[in-house]
Amino acid sequence: MSESLQQRIQRFEHAHLWAWPPRETAYVCGWILRFGGASSRRLNSVQTLAFEEGADLERAVGRVEAWYAQREHLACFQLTDGVRPPELDRFLEERGYRRKSPTGVYWRDLNELPPADVSVEIETRPRTAVMQAIADPQWDEQLRAERAAVFERIRRPLGLAVLFEGPEPVAGGACVVVEEIAVLHSLHTQYPYRGRGYGKSVVARLLGWAKAMGAREAITKIEEGNEASERLFAGFRFTRCYGYHYRER
Numbered sequence: 001m002s003e004s005l006q007q008r009i010q011r012f013e014h015a016h017l018w019a020w021p022p023r024e025t026a027y028v029c030g031w032i033l034r035f036g037g038a039s040s041r042r043l044n045s046v047q048t049l050a051f052e053e054g055a056d057l058e059r060a061v062g063r064v065e066a067w068y069a070q071r072e073h074l075a076c077f078q079l080t081d082g083v084r085p086p087e088l089d090r091f092l093e094e095r096g097y098r099r100k101s102p103t104g105v106y107w108r109d110l111n112e113l114p115p116a117d118v119s120v121e122i123e124t125r126p127r128t129a130v131m132q133a134i135a136d137p138q139w140d141e142q143l144r145a146e147r148a149a150v151f152e153r154i155r156r157p158l159g160l161a162v163l164f165e166g167p168e169p170v171a172g173g174a175c176v177v178v179e180e181i182a183v184l185h186s187l188h189t190q191y192p193y194r195g196r197g198y199g200k201s202v203v204a205r206l207l208g209w210a211k212a213m214g215a216r217e218a219i220t221k222i223e224e225g226n227e228a229s230e231r232l233f234a235g236f237r238f239t240r241c242y243g244y245h246y247r248e249r
Helices: 005-019 057-070 088-094 128-134 141-153 198-212 227-234
Strands: 024-028 031-035 076-080 098-109 121-123 158-165 168-178 181-189 217-223 239-248
Touching: 005 168, 005 181, 005 217, 005 239, 024 057, 031 057, 057 088, 076 088, 088 239, 121 128, 128 141, 128 158, 128 168, 128 181, 158 198, 168 198, 181 198, 198 227, 217 227
Parallel strands: 181 217
Antiparallel strands: 024 031, 076 239, 098 217, 098 239, 121 158, 158 168, 168 181
C-alpha cells in the first residue's frame, strides 16, 4: 500500500522531534507544543499536524499563547503542507502572526551512496571539537551551551561529524537515526574554509554512517533562499518532499 503525502509528513516530523528534542512538550487539542531555547524556532513552536475534531480554534490558540507566556516566550506555530485545521494559516494572519522562514524538507533513499571520506571523524557526544566545528563564531556562550544541551537530550543513535584541517575542527554536522530515517541537521563550515568541498565531505560521511546504523532514507531541511545548501544536497540527489513555514508575532 503506497504512503500518502500526509503520512510521510507525519513520519518525517515525528523523526525531527526525536532528532531535535525540546526541553518541554505539552499538548493542546492535538497540537504538540515545544519549548527548548537554543534560538531555534523548531524547538520553540507548535507542531500543527493534528487537531481534535470539534475543538474551538480561537480557544486553542489562546491556550497556546498562555502556555508560552508562562515561559516568557511569544507563541510561534509551525505550519506544514499538512496543517490541521486547514484554516489555521489564515486565522493566525488575521490575529497578527507574520509568516517566517519558509523551509523545504528534502529526501533521498540511501541506496548507491557516494564514497565517504573516513578521515571525517564521527563523535557521539558534543565534545569541544564538535562544538568548535558547528558553532557560528557569533554565538555567545549561553547559545553554545544550549545547542550542546540539545545534542545531550537526543535518545536515538547520534553521529556528530567533525572535519579537521590540521589541528583545527573546521566543519561538522549531525545525523540522528530514527526508525530507519536519518535526519541531518546542524551542518556548518567555518567561514575561512568555505568553498573547499568540506560540506560535501561531511554529508557523505554522515550518510554512510547512517546507512551502517540501519537507516534506509535520509531527510534534511533547507530554508528557502539558501542556495548553497540547495546545491549541496542536489548533488546528493535529495529532492523536495514538502514544505513548512512559521507564524509568529
